[in-house]
Amino acid sequence: MQPQTFIFDSYRFDAATGVLRLAYGYDNGLQFEETLTFKPPFATHDGALLDRVFRLLFLLAGVSYYKAYVPEKLVCKAFALDVDTARWMEQVYTSGLGEFAYRNGLDLRGRIHFEAQSVASPAAARDAAAPSKRALVPVGGGKDSVVTVEALKKAGFDVTCFALGGPAGPAQPIADCIQVSGLPHIYVSRVISPALIELNKTGVYNGHVPITAILSCIAIASAVLYGFDAVVMSNEHSASAPNAMMGELEINHQYSKSFAFEQDLAKRVPEIRYFSFLRPCTEVEIARRFAEHKKYHGVFRSCNTAFKQDVAQRGTRWCCNCPKCRFVFLALSPFMDPSPYFGKNMLDDATQAEGFAELCGLSAIKPFECVGEVGESAAVMHELSKRETWKDTAVVKALGARTSGDFKMLFEFLRPHAIPLEYLGALKSVDVVIWGTGKEGRAAGAFVKDKYKPHTITFVDETESDDPAVITDYDHRTEVVLAADVLVKSPGVSLYHPLIVRAQKWGVQVTSLLNLWWPTRPKAKTICVTGTKGKSTTSALLGHVLKAMGCRVAVLGNIGVPVTEAPEDVDYLVLEMSSYQTANFQGVADIAAVTSLYPEHLNWHGDLQTYYRDKLNLLEHADIKIVHPQVASVYNDLPHGFFVCANAVTAPNEYLARPHNLANVGMVLTIVKALGLDTAKALAAMADFKGLPHRQQELGEKDGILFVDDSIATTPQAAIAAMEVYAGKPVTLIAGGFDRGIDYQPLVEYVVSRNINAVIGLGPSGQRILDGLRAKGYANASAADTIDEVVREGMAKTPKGGVLLLSPAAPSFGLFKDYVERGHKFAEAAGF
Numbered sequence: 001m002q003p004q005t006f007i008f009d010s011y012r013f014d015a016a017t018g019v020l021r022l023a024y025g026y027d028n029g030l031q032f033e034e035t036l037t038f039k040p041p042f043a044t045h046d047g048a049l050l051d052r053v054f055r056l057l058f059l060l061a062g063v064s065y066y067k068a069y070v071p072e073k074l075v076c077k078a079f080a081l082d083v084d085t086a087r088w089m090e091q092v093y094t095s096g097l098g099e100f101a102y103r104n105g106l107d108l109r110g111r112i113h114f115e116a117q118s119v120a121s122p123a124a125a126r127d128a129a130a131p132s133k134r135a136l137v138p139v140g141g142g143k144d145s146v147v148t149v150e151a152l153k154k155a156g157f158d159v160t161c162f163a164l165g166g167p168a169g170p171a172q173p174i175a176d177c178i179q180v181s182g183l184p185h186i187y188v189s190r191v192i193s194p195a196l197i198e199l200n201k202t203g204v205y206n207g208h209v210p211i212t213a214i215l216s217c218i219a220i221a222s223a224v225l226y227g228f229d230a231v232v233m234s235n236e237h238s239a240s241a242p243n244a245m246m247g248e249l250e251i252n253h254q255y256s257k258s259f260a261f262e263q264d265l266a267k268r269v270p271e272i273r274y275f276s277f278l279r280p281c282t283e284v285e286i287a288r289r290f291a292e293h294k295k296y297h298g299v300f301r302s303c304n305t306a307f308k309q310d311v312a313q314r315g316t317r318w319c320c321n322c323p324k325c326r327f328v329f330l331a332l333s334p335f336m337d338p339s340p341y342f343g344k345n346m347l348d349d350a351t352q353a354e355g356f357a358e359l360c361g362l363s364a365i366k367p368f369e370c371v372g373e374v375g376e377s378a379a380v381m382h383e384l385s386k387r388e389t390w391k392d393t394a395v396v397k398a399l400g401a402r403t404s405g406d407f408k409m410l411f412e413f414l415r416p417h418a419i420p421l422e423y424l425g426a427l428k429s430v431d432v433v434i435w436g437t438g439k440e441g442r443a444a445g446a447f448v449k450d451k452y453k454p455h456t457i458t459f460v461d462e463t464e465s466d467d468p469a470v471i472t473d474y475d476h477r478t479e480v481v482l483a484a485d486v487l488v489k490s491p492g493v494s495l496y497h498p499l500i501v502r503a504q505k506w507g508v509q510v511t512s513l514l515n516l517w518w519p520t521r522p523k524a525k526t527i528c529v530t531g532t533k534g535k536s537t538t539s540a541l542l543g544h545v546l547k548a549m550g551c552r553v554a555v556l557g558n559i560g561v562p563v564t565e566a567p568e569d570v571d572y573l574v575l576e577m578s579s580y581q582t583a584n585f586q587g588v589a590d591i592a593a594v595t596s597l598y599p600e601h602l603n604w605h606g607d608l609q610t611y612y613r614d615k616l617n618l619l620e621h622a623d624i625k626i627v628h629p630q631v632a633s634v635y636n637d638l639p640h641g642f643f644v645c646a647n648a649v650t651a652p653n654e655y656l657a658r659p660h661n662l663a664n665v666g667m668v669l670t671i672v673k674a675l676g677l678d679t680a681k682a683l684a685a686m687a688d689f690k691g692l693p694h695r696q697q698e699l700g701e702k703d704g705i706l707f708v709d710d711s712i713a714t715t716p717q718a719a720i721a722a723m724e725v726y727a728g729k730p731v732t733l734i735a736g737g738f739d740r741g742i743d744y745q746p747l748v749e750y751v752v753s754r755n756i757n758a759v760i761g762l763g764p765s766g767q768r769i770l771d772g773l774r775a776k777g778y779a780n781a782s783a784a785d786t787i788d789e790v791v792r793e794g795m796a797k798t799p800k801g802g803v804l805l806l807s808p809a810a811p812s813f814g815l816f817k818d819y820v821e822r823g824h825k826f827a828e829a830a831g832f
Contacts, residue, residue, distance in 0.1 A: 415507020736766020
């Protein structure tokens with residue numbers, strides 16, 4: 001009976017023996033069991049992480065059995081499959097079986113349906129551990145992995161070779177290359193179900209599967225079991241190039257070696273760095289490097305005959321009659337004579353001309369093999385036609401004049417790639433650009449120089465600098481940014497800045513100091529706090545409480561202390577994070593807290609939904625997610641598993657009794673509870689908390705008028721909260737600054753409805769506020785040009801017993817360096 005459903009039945013791992021059993025079946029009763037053997041003993045490892053990797057491996061390895069009948073329906077009985085994983089598996093099976101379908105006359109587009117049983121995505125993955133330089137490198141027996149192994153050895157990495165094979169060990173070229181390397185190795189045995197081998201004899205569908213996807217997952221599982229933090233592949237740039245097209249579907253023999261697959265798998269297991277070290281290289285550049293490693297020349301082999309499943313049928317030499325043999329011979333020829341190792345001069349064999357022509361793009365379809373792009377082959381063939389050693393050989397004479405290409409271009413490094421900064425220097429000279437010259441930008445430069453020792457570090461900025469080394473000219477800055485390997489963006493530079501967007505499309509790795517520092521952070525609990533307002537006070541209050549309770553704590557980040565200044569001997573790291581930092585945050589915190597959400601920084605984020613999304617990206621990167629009820633009320637797409645905190649009902653002191661501060665107290669108590677600490681002691685510890693500068697800071701009285709510095713207030717909601725504190729008193733509000741285009745109507749309505757004493761507008765947004773007030777018939781509204789003028793006019797308008805409140809509801813850009821300078825200038829003008 002023709003089966004209608006493929007079933008992922010079960011997976012079982014015996015830690016004592018290291019045997020993983022993967023069971024599959026069809027709804028017609030056919031059953032298969034594959035075994036993988038990992039040799040004990042194992043390092044101490046994360047059991048939940050290992051299980052997550054085994055689940056991915058279980059799903060990926062199933063493709064070998066699914067292909068026999070390719071039914072439309074695939075069901076996982078072993079566990080509830082979430083929607084995101086189900087959709088990705090559909091993509092992997094469709095693209096990974098592209099060549100299989102092409103050769104078998106099948107169209108799998110839209111046909112493969114993994115049944116999802118769970119809407120929720122898996123729990124947040126832990127981020128990568130601190131780089132240990134322990135790299136597990138899969139060795140395939142060919143030139144590519146040799147280049148990776150030798151480059152990492154030379155750079156001082158602790159390299160262990162990885163190989164997959166049967167019970168008797170890996171294929172001979174793999175074993176020989178590992179032996180020549182002199183490095184330790186890990187072998188994993190994979191035994192395909194005998195039932196599949198028998199089924200294949202009956203004439204069911206058979207063909208190419210995405211084997212590198214399966215091998216990669218086995219290598220990642222090995223990294224977890226044996227204590228490695230990186231699996232370093234050797235897939236080159238051309239692995240992403242398709243062999244043919246089926247409509248809009250790329251048919252790529254090397255799909256599971258492609259950059260797209262690499263990225264998809266890497267983001268699902270961020271705890272282990274999974275990337276290709278040779279991604280920026282052409283096959284010809286790899287061949288050039290391999291030619292330098294002469295000790296491998298007699299043992300390496302890429303010919304498929306050496307890797308047949310039936311050991312008895314494996315070849316012991318290059319067959320010299322397949323696309324791989326032809327391509328490797330061709331790629332090596334500009335740098336060495338491969339003839340002694342292949343057993344013949346393939347370029348002087350006229351019968352091979354047609355095969356070489358296919359490699360060079362002189363036929364309709366690129367061979368379905370792991371070979372370079374046709375442009376590479378054509379450029380090499382053309383180059384050989386100009387060299388005395390090769391120009392008179394039969395194949396070069398036949399094809400040299402029919403091919404063309406810039407041979408020198410084959411040695412340029414290509415993009416994109418995902419090589420971590422700590423590994424990139426082992427491949428090439430690294431150029432880093434730091435965008436921003438403030439406190440964090442300078443800290444980023446020092447951190448990169450100390451940790452990664454790049455070839456160059458260049459600072460760029462949009463504003464003029466006293467430092468002549470800082471590039472501010474538009475054209476020069478653009479040139480430098482696009483030429484960089486890595487761009488470290490300061491928080492004040494928008495992720496959506498046109499040049500940042502262009503750089504990312506160009507393949508420049510755009511990151512931040514926070515993301516670079518995160519894997520190297522001290523071993524402490526991390527609590528990340530964000531929110532439109534309240535994040536600084538919440539962070540400071542949490543730090544104050546933890547310290548008072550006898551904990552070792554550091555409060556860092558947007559609060560003014562660069563993360564690189566974190567001490568090593570701490571129990572807790574409290575990080576205040578702005579939306580600029582949460583937007584591309586890549587770590588995983590123990591706790592993430594969001595205090596509030598209001599329209600802000602729309603000029604940076606582009607629109608309100610993008611601002612909310614960027615802010616709440618932090619919740620996707622945390623084990624415990626805590627939000628204020630206001631956040632849940634304005635955003636209905638919060639990630640699964642979040643907690644809502646409540647406002648405190650008891651005020652520890654007068655300052656914290658203010659309504660918005662009660663929310664901060666409630667958030668801190670919720671975090672303390674999540675940490676398993678005593679909330680009663682935490683509440684008592686808040687009694688002597690005095691607040692932070694520029695946050696409803698009462699400077700003192702002059703002529704019976706209370707001066708309040710609330711310069712941090714950059715939204716209408718924050719200004720309203722400040723006026724609420726002084727309800728019942730005559731309040732003169734100083735508002736305005738940089739205009740981000742946000743809606744000031746709520747502020748206007750509040751001022752009018754509460755009959756606020758007076759409003760003085762400052763800057764472009766101040767004028768908008770004044771216009772709104774006048775449209776409502778509010779009379780006591782005036783504009784000022786300087787902070788001194790503001791104070792003079794404010795004192796004249798405010799009666800004794802009143803409050804002169806600087807709560808701008810706008811950023812300081814264009815008028816002051818930042819909100820701190822704005823607050824200081826206000827205090828100076830008032831005589832404090």
